[in-house]
Amino acid sequence: MATGTNTGCTKNSDCATGETCNTSTGQCEGGTTTCSGEGRATCSYGSACYSSTCQAPPAPTCENYNNFGNKSALGTTGPIIFKAATTSAAIDSFCDASAPKRVKITISAYSSTPFPQTAAELNGFLYVLVNGTTRTPVVSTSSGNYVVSGTNRERADIVANICVASSSNTTSLGYYFTGGNFFCFQSTY
Numbered sequence: 001m002a003t004g005t006n007t008g009c010t011k012n013s014d015c016a017t018g019e020t021c022n023t024s025t026g027q028c029e030g031g032t033t034t035c036s037g038e039g040r041a042t043c044s045y046g047s048a049c050y051s052s053t054c055q056a057p058p059a060p061t062c063e064n065y066n067n068f069g070n071k072s073a074l075g076t077t078g079p080i081i082f083k084a085a086t087t088s089a090a091i092d093s094f095c096d097a098s099a100p101k102r103v104k105i106t107i108s109a110y111s112s113t114p115f116p117q118t119a120a121e122l123n124g125f126l127y128v129l130v131n132g133t134t135r136t137p138v139v140s141t142s143s144g145n146y147v148v149s150g151t152n153r154e155r156a157d158i159v160a161n162i163c164v165a166s167s168s169n170t171t172s173l174g175y176y177f178t179g180g181n182f183f184c185f186q187s188t189y
Contacts, residue, residue: 014076015046039082039155040110046181048082048110057082062184064174067132071182078124078179079111079156087159089189094140095163103162103189107137107175114153119146124178127160137161137175162187 009021035041035049043054057080087104094102116122119139127137137160139145145159164171169189176182 009076015044039108040080045112046076046080048080050082057181057183060174060182060184062172062174062186063130064128064132064172065182065184067130068128068134068174068182069132070134073178074176074182075179076181077112079109079115079177080180081107081109081175081177081183083108084173084175084183084185084187086187086189091166094161099163099165101164101166101168103164103168103171103187105160105162105173105185105187107158107160107183107185108155109158109177109180110150110155111177112154115148115156117148117153119158122146122156122158125158126176126178128174128176128182130172 009015010023012021015021033054034052035043035054036052038049040047041049041054043049046056047054048057084105084107087106089101089103091100092102119141122139125137126134128134137158139158139160147157149155149157160175162171162173171187171189173185173187174182175185
């Protein structure tokens with residue numbers, strides 16, 4: 001079962017320790033195959049625990065990824081995004097009148113280096129629109145929008161805000177950290 005990169009390996013050194021590159025599929029294989037919890041858990045770096053099995057995060061197949069022109073910024077050594085979820089969607093004063101509905105997306109990631117103490121110090125975290133344009137996510141400074149946990153601050157749960165039209169009920173987004181994986185997310189609200 002594939003357990004490593006979802007950006008495509010071409011040689012064993014592209015994979016985590018204990019894994020090998022299956023060049024026919026472009027996936028890293030080997031390493032720990034069973035796990036408990038979520039995120040990295042006991043999985044090799046670049047994999048995450050999904051349904052008690054170490055697996056690569058979903059391969060990026062969205063238009064955001066297809067139109068993204070800076071794929072060289074991706075890899076398997078930076079923070080790994082393993083989950084995204086729509087937290088809420090509502091019209092509020094956070095957004096302007098042209099796109100008054102604020103959609104909150106919670107992105108969960110782990111890293112081999114400590115995440116910074118505050119969202120203001122977070123570097124290299126980006127999102128990609130459907131047309132491939134890269135932007136810096138807006139993370140509110142309110143409590144609970146940037147939560148770092150773990151003994152070495154290795155996990156971050158980040159609430160990113162997107163402003164959309166009041167009639168909007170779905171948004172396609174791609175998120176990544178420089179040097180990490182690309183994570184496609186279809187938000188329905």
